[in-house]
Amino acid sequence: MGLCTSCHSTSILTGKLILPDGSLQEFSSPITVSDVLRKNPSTFICNSDEMDFDNVVYPIKDHEELQPGQLYFALPLNRLKRRLQPEEMAALAVKASAALAKCGGKRKNFKALLN
Numbered sequence: 001m002g003l004c005t006s007c008h009s010t011s012i013l014t015g016k017l018i019l020p021d022g023s024l025q026e027f028s029s030p031i032t033v034s035d036v037l038r039k040n041p042s043t044f045i046c047n048s049d050e051m052d053f054d055n056v057v058y059p060i061k062d063h064e065e066l067q068p069g070q071l072y073f074a075l076p077l078n079r080l081k082r083r084l085q086p087e088e089m090a091a092l093a094v095k096a097s098a099a100l101a102k103c104g105g106k107r108k109n110f111k112a113l114l115n
Contacts, residue, residue, distance in 0.1 A: 015066035016100070017045070018092070019074045024099035027066055034062040036074070043074040048096070053089040056081050071096060 014026040017036065020043060025036075033045045044059035048071040051057060057079060066072055073092060 013068040015068050015070055015072065017066065017072045017074055018096045018099050019043075020076055022095045022099055024103050026103075028068075030065045032063060032065050033060050036066065037062065040074050042077055044077060044080050046073050046075060047071075048073060051084060051089065051092075053084050053086040055084060057084050 012028050014028050015031070017025045017027070019025065019040065036045055037043065045066075046057050046059055051073070057075065059080060060072070073096070079088075
């Protein structure tokens with residue numbers, strides 16, 4: 001299982017996960033989606049790079065690992081396989097920016113999320 005830190009900024013490249021409550025978890029070593037879901041069973045994990053408004057949000061498969069340098073969202077199960085509305089996408093971008101800023105992490109460019 002990967003090492004998880006919550007709101008701890010390091011120079012190590014980490015996988016970042018934004019939880020539904022807006023908190024940030026960082027993983028400095030490989031961790032599978034199933035490991036993350038054990039602590040967050042009412043959510044699914046999606047890759048921020050694969051999200052686009054008016055497209056369906058699909059989960060990452062349980063056996064896949066969260067990748068360093070990548071941003072992920074843990075979304076409530078009721079959003080699974082639903083089209084992501086522009087206002088939902090904007091809210092997720094704001095939530096991620098706030099979590100990253102609070103932790104002093106590098107900000108991801110959210111231009112792609114909002115286009």
